[in-house]
Amino acid sequence: MGRVQGKIALITGAASGIGLATAQLLAKEGAKVVLADYNVEGAKAEAENIKALGGEAVGVFLDASKEESIKEAVEFTVSEYGTITILYNNVGLTNLHKDLDVVNIDLDEWDRLMNVNAKSVLLGSRFAIPHMIKAGGGSIINTASMAAFAGDSVRSAYGASKAAVVNLTRYIAAQYGKDKIRCNAVAPGLILTPAAKGNMPPALLAIFEKYNALPYHGEAEDIGNTVLFLASDESKFITGQTIEVEGGHYMANPSIADFQALMAQSK
Numbered sequence: 001m002g003r004v005q006g007k008i009a010l011i012t013g014a015a016s017g018i019g020l021a022t023a024q025l026l027a028k029e030g031a032k033v034v035l036a037d038y039n040v041e042g043a044k045a046e047a048e049n050i051k052a053l054g055g056e057a058v059g060v061f062l063d064a065s066k067e068e069s070i071k072e073a074v075e076f077t078v079s080e081y082g083t084i085t086i087l088y089n090n091v092g093l094t095n096l097h098k099d100l101d102v103v104n105i106d107l108d109e110w111d112r113l114m115n116v117n118a119k120s121v122l123l124g125s126r127f128a129i130p131h132m133i134k135a136g137g138g139s140i141i142n143t144a145s146m147a148a149f150a151g152d153s154v155r156s157a158y159g160a161s162k163a164a165v166v167n168l169t170r171y172i173a174a175q176y177g178k179d180k181i182r183c184n185a186v187a188p189g190l191i192l193t194p195a196a197k198g199n200m201p202p203a204l205l206a207i208f209e210k211y212n213a214l215p216y217h218g219e220a221e222d223i224g225n226t227v228l229f230l231a232s233d234e235s236k237f238i239t240g241q242t243i244e245v246e247g248g249h250y251m252a253n254p255s256i257a258d259f260q261a262l263m264a265q266s267k
């Protein structure tokens with residue numbers, strides 16, 4: 001018996017990275033999984049790979065910037081598997097070139113990131129909740145980010161959109177708890193997805209290494225395992241929470257690495 005046996009999951013942004021790792025874990029633990037992604041070929045190919053390993057999965061097109069497309073992905077899930085009991089709102093965008101400091105940020109980019117990162121969570125939930133109520137309950141999980149909890153030199157829209165996800169998580173939890181719908185979020189720190197591995201210069205990785213409490217980086221499965229827990233009945237008394245999965249990068253005094261270096265010098 002799998003940990004999410006018989007549950008029916010829609011995962012957005014599931015053709016790669018965190019969404020894909022989560023789809024694989026949920027399928028392995030007995031859920032029927034819909035992989036929704038802009039990259040529909042990738043989503044379908046990954047669904048086939050899951051099926052080849054004995055899981056149940058199907059891929060579908062999703063443009064998370066469009067209300068109609070989100071509605072269609074939810075309806076597709078229901079027509080394919082009968083209902084929806086797990087919704088993982090995972091799609092999120094970042095843009096280091098246009099999402100800058102408050103004076104210089106491109107305002108169209110602000111709107112785009114708010115739409116894709118925050119409004120898509122609202123819309124996915126809005127369309128899935130009536131089905132979950134009919135099914136007798138469900139679990140909604142959202143991907144936030146540690147950027148929701150700290151200021152930074154750039155990425156003002158990304159941080160604000162992810163903070164919106166954290167509080168929207170509480171609102172959904174408060175509004176639909178009595179319908180046995182739980183809503184939680186996961187806030188990743190740096191996660192070395194294949195895309196991140198390709199994009200991160202070694203100097204940038206070294207900064208994360210210096211300030212992480214743990215001596216290694218996060219991987220997509222670290223987030224997937226957290227989502228699996230939140231999707232399963234093991235977390236049945238947890239709602240409205242955001243679990244930080246970030247290697248201890250943000251939990252300590254930010255100057256601790258510098259203090260340690262100073263102490264080492266004075267020995």
Ligand SMILES: NC(=O)c1ccc[n+]([C@@H]2O[C@H](COP(=O)([O-])OP(=O)(O)OC[C@H]3O[C@@H](n4cnc5c(N)ncnc54)[C@H](O)[C@@H]3O)[C@@H](O)[C@H]2O)c1
Nearest residue numbers: 013015016017018038062063064090091092145188190191
């Ligand atoms: N990787 C990290 O270090 C990290 C850290 C904090 C938060 N996050 C968050 O985790 C989530 C997943 O990130 P990831 O690193 O796995 O990303 P990724 O780039 O590896 O995968 C994102 C997937 O979403 C799809 N996608 C992009 N725009 C879409 C759209 N409009 N509609 C449908 N699909 C779309 C892409 O095709 C891709 O398959 C995001 O919300 C991101 O903000 C990631």
